[in-house]
Amino acid sequence: MKKLLSLLLVFLFLLPAGGAALAESAETPAKDFVEISDLDGLLAIADDPDGNYLLTADIDMASVIWQPIPFRGTLDGAGHTLYNLKIESVGAETRVTRDGNLIPYDTVFAGLFSVMEEATVIDLKLVGAELSVESEEHCFVGLLAGYMYRCSIQGCSVQGRARLINHAVQSGIGGIVGYGAGDFGYCRADVELIFEDRNLESRCEQFMGGILACGLVNIEDCIVHIQGYDSCHGYVHNGGLVGMYYYCGMDVHSQSVRRNEIYGQISFFEDNPNRRAYCEPTLGEEMSVPGNYYSNESEFERNEVFTYDKVLLPEQCEEPEYRITLVSPTCEEWGYAVHECKTCGYSWADSYFPPQHTPGEWEIVTPADETHEGVREKHCTLCGELLTRENYAYEPPEPQATEIPVTVRGADTTETLGVVFRGSAQAMHAQDATGPLTWTSDDPAIASVDPDGTIHGLRHGETTVRYESEDGLFHGVCRVSVYYSFWQWFLIVFCFGWLWYV
Ligand SMILES: [Zn+2]
Numbered sequence: 181m182k183k184l185l186s187l188l189l190v191f192l193f194l195l196p197a198g199g200a201a202l203a204e205s206a207e208t209p210a211k212d213f214v215e216i217s218d219l220d221g222l223l224a225i226a227d228d229p230d231g232n233y234l235l236t237a238d239i240d241m242a243s244v245i246w247q248p249i250p251f252r253g254t255l256d257g258a259g260h261t262l263y264n265l266k267i268e269s270v271g272a273e274t275r276v277t278r279d280g281n282l283i284p285y286d287t288v289f290a291g292l293f294s295v296m297e298e299a300t301v302i303d304l305k306l307v308g309a310e311l312s313v314e315s316e317e318h319c320f321v322g323l324l325a326g327y328m329y330r331c332s333i334q335g336c337s338v339q340g341r342a343r344l345i346n347h348a349v350q351s352g353i354g355g356i357v358g359y360g361a362g363d364f365g366y367c368r369a370d371v372e373l374i375f376e377d378r379n380l381e382s383r384c385e386q387f388m389g390g391i392l393a394c395g396l397v398n399i400e401d402c403i404v405h406i407q408g409y410d411s412c413h414g415y416v417h418n419g420g421l422v423g424m425y426y427y428c429g430m431d432v433h434s435q436s437v438r439r440n441e442i443y444g445q446i447s448f449f450e451d452n453p454n455r456r457a458y459c460e461p462t463l464g465e466e467m468s469v470p471g472n473y474y475s476n477e478s479e480f481e482r483n484e485v486f487t488y489d490k491v492l493l494p495e496q497c498e499e500p501e502y503r504i505t506l507v508s509p510t511c512e513e514w515g516y517a518v519h520e521c522k523t524c525g526y527s528w529a530d531s532y533f534p535p536q537h538t539p540g541e542w543e544i545v546t547p548a549d550e551t552h553e554g555v556r557e558k559h560c561t562l563c564g565e566l567l568t569r570e571n572y573a574y575e576p577p578e579p580q581a582t583e584i585p586v587t588v589r590g591a592d593t594t595e596t597l598g599v600v601f602r603g604s605a606q607a608m609h610a611q612d613a614t615g616p617l618t619w620t621s622d623d624p625a626i627a628s629v630d631p632d633g634t635i636h637g638l639r640h641g642e643t644t645v646r647y648e649s650e651d652g653l654f655h656g657v658c659r660v661s662v663y664y665s666f667w668q669w670f671l672i673v674f675c676f677g678w679l680w681y682v
């Protein structure tokens with residue numbers, strides 16, 4: 181009974197609290213999501229970094245060099261992809277990062293987002309991302325973000341290459357994020373990471389990881405393919421998943437690292453008499469211990485280089501010659517360019533270009549005539565999709581130059597015109613020819629021709645009479661034979677005979 185009473189008390193105590201919580205959540209207005217379908221929409225995130233955004237299309241970012249921006253909102257990629265993200269500089273924001281001794285460094289960051297705080301990114305893909313940054317300051321880079329604090333990144337994938345050349349002390353490069361704390365779930369990184377330390381004066385703190393370079397995070401159900409290259413004069417902390425797993429002075433607690441798969445290798449050189457050379461398949465160095473740590477699978481190669489004469493890079497040919505193969509886009513898939521070294525076979529893909537249909541010829545739906553517009557369509561020859569449907573105006577057929585036979589009025593032949601000697605004339609007529617005609621005779625001494633086409637036989641012989649219409653569309657020729665008529669022959673013979681007789 182006592183037990184029952186206490187249960188009832190607990191129930192009564194909980195009821196109003198639960199009711200209040202329900203009422204509160206019902207009153208909280210649904211977050212408005214700004215839809216983004218193009219590059220301008222992405223650029224506008226900078227104007228409201230606290231906003232909530234929903235991608236409604238794949239976006240080609242090739243036309244800009246992206247300037248990293250801070251972000252504190254929600255970005256729902258809805259499975260869409262940002263192609264050709266290109267980053268060449270750090271963002272304006274600085275935050276404090278700490279090394280393994282909690283020494284603070286004012287640090288700059290680069291990535292799609294420079295600094296993410298209490299942000300959520302879900303279902304977003306980056307394909308063909310290229311980050312190449314040289315920094316004089318302490319610097320962390322990642323293709324999605326340079327820095328994150330209390331962020332959640334779920335169901336995102338990142339494919340691309342990142343290179344950091346650093347002249348300062350504290351620096352790192354992560355496939356998805358550079359430095360920080362938060363959650364990664366069901367993410368995928370397929371990345372080539374290159375770090376080059378140009379500071380030979382001090383022993384740098386350098387970090388590299390397929391998901392995160394340095395920090396404390398939940399990482400669950402992620403898949404990493406990493407090719408890492410790390411030339412460091414100092415301390416390296418390299419991991420297939422996370423370079424250094426450490427809370428770094430942040431107010432976050434130990435987290436889970438489980439059910440991840442890591443494939444690839446990191447080649448590194450550590451120039452440091454006080455050698456540490458951390459490089460492990462999952463967590464390079466664990467300075468904080470993950471609460472749950474299990475079921476992480478890896479096929480990972482730690483490739484430490486002891487003799488060093490040049491920066492470690494994926495391409496080691498002195499003068500590499502690349503064969504470029506263009507993979508055409510299809511109706512639905514993006515195309516891209518594959519670059520492959522003819523000698524060593526090193527290759528990468530970039531220059532992604534959007535899906536394209538293959539338009540066919542115009543197909544007439546309703547033919548146009550002199551009084552009505554017609555309707556026509558173009559379909560894709562591959563998938564049959566209707567690409568264009570439009571009204572079109574009637575166009576009279578193009579006139580073409582024609583040769584029209586010349587006839588002589590009242591005569592049977594169109595070939596040869598008989599004209600009697602001297603003073604006799606025949607009218608010529610070009611059938612169907614339009615507009616004024618110009619008549620000429622090749623030998624006006626045999627036969628001349630009037631502007632109206634009347635031919636005059638002048639003496640015995642043959643010549644050609646030609647005509648051309650003023651618009652050039654009609655032209656033709658007519659052979660003309662000029663000869664004596666029977667009575668003219670008779671007269672000539674009679675006259676010669678009489679002259680001979682006298
Ligand atoms: Zn090569």
Ligand SMILES: [Zn+2]
Nearest residue numbers: 511537560563
């Ligand atoms: Zn198509």
